[in-house]
Amino acid sequence: MSVGLEQSRTLSVPVEHLRRACQPLATKARQSAKELAAASCLGQARAVEALRFGLQLDRDGYNIFVLGPLGSHRHVLVEELARERAKERDVPDDWCYVNNFANPDRPRALRMPPGKGAEFRSEMSALLEEIRLAIPTAFEADDYRNQLKALEGESQREVQALWKDLNKDAEEHGITMLQTPTGYVLAPVRDGKVLDDDDFQKLPAKERKSIQATIKRLSNELKTRIESLPKLHKQYHERIRELDQEVTAHAVTVLIEDIKKKYLQLPDVLEYLDDVQRDIIENAKAFRTDEAPVLPFLARDPSDLFASYEVNLVVSNESDTPAPFVYEVNPSYPNLIGKVEYRAEMGALLTDFRMVRGGALLQANGGYLVLDAHRVLARPFVWEALKQALFAKKVSIESPAESLGFVSTTSLKPEPIPLDIKVVLVGERWLFYLMSAYDKEFNSLFKVVADFDDDLERSADNVRVYSNLIMQRIQEKDLLPFKDAAIQRVIEERARHADDSERLSTHIQSLDDLLVQADYWARQRSSADVDTDDILVALRGREQRLSRVQKRILDAIQRDTLLIDTAGECVGQINGLSVMQLGEFRFGHPVRITATTRLGNGDVVDIEREVELGGAIHSKGVMILAAALAARYARDTPLSLHGSVVFEQSYGGVDGDSASVAELCALLSSIADIPVRQSIACTGSVNQLGRVQAVGGVNEKIEGFFETCRKRGLDGSHAVIIPADNIKHLMLREDIIEAVAAKQFTVYAVRHIDEAVALLTGVPAGTRVNGGEFEEGSVNRKVEDQLVAYARKRREFAESAGAG
Amino acid sequence: MEYRPRILLIVTERSPLQRLWEAVEEHLSGTGEEVVALYVKDERWRRAASLPFTREVSRVSGSHREFTPQRAAQLDQDTVSQVRSRLGALAIRAELQPVFEVLAEHEVSRIRNYVRVEEDLLVISADVRSQPMYQELTQLSCRTVCVDAEEREYE
Numbered sequence: 001m002s003v004g005l006e007q008s009r010t011l012s013v014p015v016e017h018l019r020r021a022c023q024p025l026a027t028k029a030r031q032s033a034k035e036l037a038a039a040s041c042l043g044q045a046r047a048v049e050a051l052r053f054g055l056q057l058d059r060d061g062y063n064i065f066v067l068g069p070l071g072s073h074r075h076v077l078v079e080e081l082a083r084e085r086a087k088e089r090d091v092p093d094d095w096c097y098v099n100n101f102a103n104p105d106r107p108r109a110l111r112m113p114p115g116k117g118a119e120f121r122s123e124m125s126a127l128l129e130e131i132r133l134a135i136p137t138a139f140e141a142d143d144y145r146n147q148l149k150a151l152e153g154e155s156q157r158e159v160q161a162l163w164k165d166l167n168k169d170a171e172e173h174g175i176t177m178l179q180t181p182t183g184y185v186l187a188p189v190r191d192g193k194v195l196d197d198d199d200f201q202k203l204p205a206k207e208r209k210s211i212q213a214t215i216k217r218l219s220n221e222l223k224t225r226i227e228s229l230p231k232l233h234k235q236y237h238e239r240i241r242e243l244d245q246e247v248t249a250h251a252v253t254v255l256i257e258d259i260k261k262k263y264l265q266l267p268d269v270l271e272y273l274d275d276v277q278r279d280i281i282e283n284a285k286a287f288r289t290d291e292a293p294v295l296p297f298l299a300r301d302p303s304d305l306f307a308s309y310e311v312n313l314v315v316s317n318e319s320d321t322p323a324p325f326v327y328e329v330n331p332s333y334p335n336l337i338g339k340v341e342y343r344a345e346m347g348a349l350l351t352d353f354r355m356v357r358g359g360a361l362l363q364a365n366g367g368y369l370v371l372d373a374h375r376v377l378a379r380p381f382v383w384e385a386l387k388q389a390l391f392a393k394k395v396s397i398e399s400p401a402e403s404l405g406f407v408s409t410t411s412l413k414p415e416p417i418p419l420d421i422k423v424v425l426v427g428e429r430w431l432f433y434l435m436s437a438y439d440k441e442f443n444s445l446f447k448v449v450a451d452f453d454d455d456l457e458r459s460a461d462n463v464r465v466y467s468n469l470i471m472q473r474i475q476e477k478d479l480l481p482f483k484d485a486a487i488q489r490v491i492e493e494r495a496r497h498a499d500d501s502e503r504l505s506t507h508i509q510s511l512d513d514l515l516v517q518a519d520y521w522a523r524q525r526s527s528a529d530v531d532t533d534d535i536l537v538a539l540r541g542r543e544q545r546l547s548r549v550q551k552r553i554l555d556a557i558q559r560d561t562l563l564i565d566t567a568g569e570c571v572g573q574i575n576g577l578s579v580m581q582l583g584e585f586r587f588g589h590p591v592r593i594t595a596t597t598r599l600g601n602g603d604v605v606d607i608e609r610e611v612e613l614g615g616a617i618h619s620k621g622v623m624i625l626a627a628a629l630a631a632r633y634a635r636d637t638p639l640s641l642h643g644s645v646v647f648e649q650s651y652g653g654v655d656g657d658s659a660s661v662a663e664l665c666a667l668l669s670s671i672a673d674i675p676v677r678q679s680i681a682c683t684g685s686v687n688q689l690g691r692v693q694a695v696g697g698v699n700e701k702i703e704g705f706f707e708t709c710r711k712r713g714l715d716g717s718h719a720v721i722i723p724a725d726n727i728k729h730l731m732l733r734e735d736i737i738e739a740v741a742a743k744q745f746t747v748y749a750v751r752h753i754d755e756a757v758a759l760l761t762g763v764p765a766g767t768r769v770n771g772g773e774f775e776e777g778s779v780n781r782k783v784e785d786q787l788v789a790y791a792r793k794r795r796e797f798a799e800s801a802g803a804g
Numbered sequence: 805m806e807y808r809p810r811i812l813l814i815v816t817e818r819s820p821l822q823r824l825w826e827a828v829e830e831h832l833s834g835t836g837e838e839v840v841a842l843y844v845k846d847e848r849w850r851r852a853a854s855l856p857f858t859r860e861v862s863r864v865s866g867s868h869r870e871f872t873p874q875r876a877a878q879l880d881q882d883t884v885s886q887v888r889s890r891l892g893a894l895a896i897r898a899e900l901q902p903v904f905e906v907l908a909e910h911e912v913s914r915i916r917n918y919v920r921v922e923e924d925l926l927v928i929s930a931d932v933r934s935q936p937m938y939q940e941l942t943q944l945s946c947r948t949v950c951v952d953a954e955e956r957e958y959e
Contacts, residue, residue: 178846183860185859185861186861195851195855224866226865227866
């Protein structure tokens, strides 16, 4: 009794289903320029709509998170749509930082209409140049010198008058004023000679008394005059200062008034110019200092004098340009928020408002800022700072240490600048879900989600537009023309990339890679266009470059290091199929799965799980197949089996349930003691009812087993069993198609475990006759009989143990 | 014995040392002149300090302090030390090693011992003119250069 030829034929997948070929394309339609442009949005209608919605809705929190895999051209599409929207928006204002004369540590932010910032900066620069010349000229004028001399003379006369009176008074009373290094000593003098104590005692008592009283009086007078000296000096300096201010005001007022006339509509600028005028006048002395300092290195650059009146233009926009679009590739804290720079001067770090630098937030203010989510999160403090800026709707330029309160030294705290920006975060899906789950503020700031699809339906219309997309990429990359057949082959490959013959991958980066590499090979053979062969060479070349591990595994199988039989039969042993993903390269290879069974308590041991090499999904698969076993056979008797399954020679982790069909078949083979054909490999998951379900990587798995068999020589017996639901995913290589067509290799598609069992054992699985026992001689009958036998033995064992 | 001309510098606590030294340097002929600095102490401090009621009024604050003989002696000592040090510094720059002597006011007659020939040069500051020793200096047979803080004049 064996599975008939008819059944095998029924289950074998027809050649035409192994790879869905692309139909010839309508060339004319493909070359329309408009369609080429539209093709860039192919398959992303939902994401594009979300982006447009997010870009147009100017409300708080309606920032956008763009989800999608790397290489899906998210950035390109975002830029395209954002720039389109930016044209409709008003050009944002310019921003300057200027000195805050009342509090230099808090630079002042000046807002100006677009384009005016640069104008104001150059006007201020010209003004300072004029002032630089006007002030010294005013101070060099004779009028100023005469007034200064008059003041000096007046002051000297006042000081001299103080001493003259005192000296005269002292001389009249026979007292001299001696100078010491630190002060004055009043002493009696007679005949030009200071009296000593002996001489003094010789004087009449009355005179001595008078001298002492006079000295005391003069000492007090002296003290009073010394005390009044600083006041005189101060008065003198104040007069000089007033004179200087008067001269400076005369020199600068006219110049500043000229500028003010241009900014009458900007009160903040007028106020600032008033401050500038006041400060220049108050510091008039500084502008006429021509004395060299005592230490040469202390000499100041003359331009430094006017530094505090310079304008630091941090945001500059042109009046006739669209709103800004900024993509910050390196969103570090300073690049995003801005920074205060420092200069080293004589061992100290100095800064001022001129060293405040705006970051991407300011550059994009009034427009759109695109950031990569993973970069934002990977750079310290950036995410928190971004959120803070978006919540506060203003940018405060300060160092992270300052914002966290870790710095106690004084630094600049520039006036915050109001923020009106749309931030677009671009990231992968897992990142979005993580941020969404772990940061409650995230959802209130990024309310619009633009989810980029990985693939699109392979409908006739979509294929046509996809060919336009390919043409557009070819044009953009400046590649050789592609023949129609080559484009068809590319489209087929895009279906393979999507792992689905009915869908096309929208991963633009991998499409670009294929096109560029095919172009390379065409050029290598000096061709004027790219043909199908170039596509194949590009594909095989890529595979070749990345297939070191795959080749090692195949070699190990060939050399019987990894034990895989591709001929003969064996009980409890089956060829499963495994897929390995190494970077961007995925390949399949066979793996031996074995099962053993004996009398037991009804448990099936997953050895991978026991040694913690099996993942949760794999364990689930094993538990499901155990349940399927228990539910299907000898339902009215206790399952008295102990089974174990294992992936032989597997030393790494195993996950996924795609081997559960193979594992169940191995178990059934072991229980029924029916050998499994080793020329067939099997993949698929099974549910508790024995239904075979679709799995991933089916193309790679088939190709993996095909390679193994091909190396040993195809003889027509070799085959792979896959779930019928996976037929739509088949996009197999041309050489496999050829082998199948030549009946050297077969792909079977099954819907139920029974079909797989029959194919693998060559024995019919068998159905229950009238709801009773399975058909005589079938696999299922043998399985059930064995399980009943186990149950009976177990009962006997229990009874004999109880009697004993 | 080889004759070396001598430049005699008369210094008091109020002398403009820089100007005096410049005058000395200007008169160096390169013939290996010997420079002798004579510091004449102002006896007036000592005399004033001997009086029990004299006070020193601070030039900075106007405050009073007792002016005792010890204070006068200390001032003398400090002044001599400062003058000596400053002259030493000036002389180093000119690569000279002047002899430094201190005379009390009543010893000024000893100055004539330092003048040996008419070729010697006496350099004084203008303030010396108002002091008793000036009479003594005018008796000397050598040339005299009188230096003011602003200018120098020859007599």
